[in-house]
Amino acid sequence: KAGVTQTPRYLIKTxxxxxxxxxxxxxxxRSVSWYQQTPGQxxxxxxxxxxxTQRNKGNFPGRFSGRQFSNSRSEMNVSTLELGDSALYLxxxxxxxxxxxxxxxxxxxxxxxx
Amino acid sequence: TQLLEQSPQFLSIQEGENLTVYCNSSSVFSSLQWxxxxxxxxxxxxxxxxxGGEVKKLKRLxxxxxxxxxxxxxxxxxxxxxxxxxxxxxxxxxxxxWGKLQFGAGTQVVVTP
Numbered sequence: 001k002a003g004v005t006q007t008p009r010y011l012i013k014t015x016x017x018x019x020x021x022x023x024x025x026x027x028x029x030r031s032v033s034w035y036q037q038t039p040g041q042x043x044x045x046x047x048x049x050x051x052x053t054q055r056n057k058g059n060f061p062g063r064f065s066g067r068q069f070s071n072s073r074s075e076m077n078v079s080t081l082e083l084g085d086s087a088l089y090l091x092x093x094x095x096x097x098x099x100x101x102x103x104x105x106x107x108x109x110x111x112x113x114x
Numbered sequence: 115t116q117l118l119e120q121s122p123q124f125l126s127i128q129e130g131e132n133l134t135v136y137c138n139s140s141s142v143f144s145s146l147q148w149x150x151x152x153x154x155x156x157x158x159x160x161x162x163x164x165x166g167g168e169v170k171k172l173k174r175l176x177x178x179x180x181x182x183x184x185x186x187x188x189x190x191x192x193x194x195x196x197x198x199x200x201x202x203x204x205x206x207x208x209x210x211x212w213g214k215l216q217f218g219a220g221t222q223v224v225v226t227p
Contacts, residue, residue: 004156033215043157043202043217056214090156098206098213100164102147105156 004106018079025093032074037088118218137203151200
């Protein structure tokens with residue numbers, strides 16, 4: 001079966017712009033989580049969606065937002081980009097939030113803010 | 115502050131040697147998962163351990179979950195260059211109907227021929 005698909009793979013944006021990243025989960029998976037990964041901070045949890053509702057949220061500013069559609073696809077948006085937002089953004093899908101047996105990750109979107 | 119502490123942060127060994135990575139916490143987990151991540155890619159799930167004291171083997175990789183379900187270890191026997199990668203442990207904390215996955219900072223493993 002198809003894995004988790006994230007688009008685009010690479011993105012270069014300018015400070016102050018906004019960006020939207022997309023994630024299509026594995027068919028049948030209804031939960032989508034987003035993580036930010038940087039060399040200094042490791043994997044930081046952004047938010048998790050299930051049945052179009054945000055179930056959990058990490059400690060990120062309000063510039064980071066997300067949503068989930070009825071087909072379980074999810075998008076995350078970052079407004080007013082800052083240089084520190086440069087990171088690998090990872091999406092993971094699972095059957096349910098905090099699924100006991102693990103998550104499947106996409107290959108990520110590499111965002112560079114200049 | 116990391117809920118899960120991984121050690122060591124970095125490990126460089128020669129092909130054929132053994133290595134162990136540790137994942138420790140003061141919290142009890144419903145399950146603990148190990149992932150391996152290669153540069154530019156997302157983490158890939160290696161194994162999930164659920165029962166305290168559980169031991170799982172995946173070819174040359176042995177995973178153990180502590181009796182109290184607060185810690186875990188990953189042991190690789192006769193490491194090969196293909197084992198190179200960032201190893202991440204993640205603990206599932208169940209606080210309500212749904213759980214929340216917490217990741218450790220990772221252990222970078224480099225195996226040289």
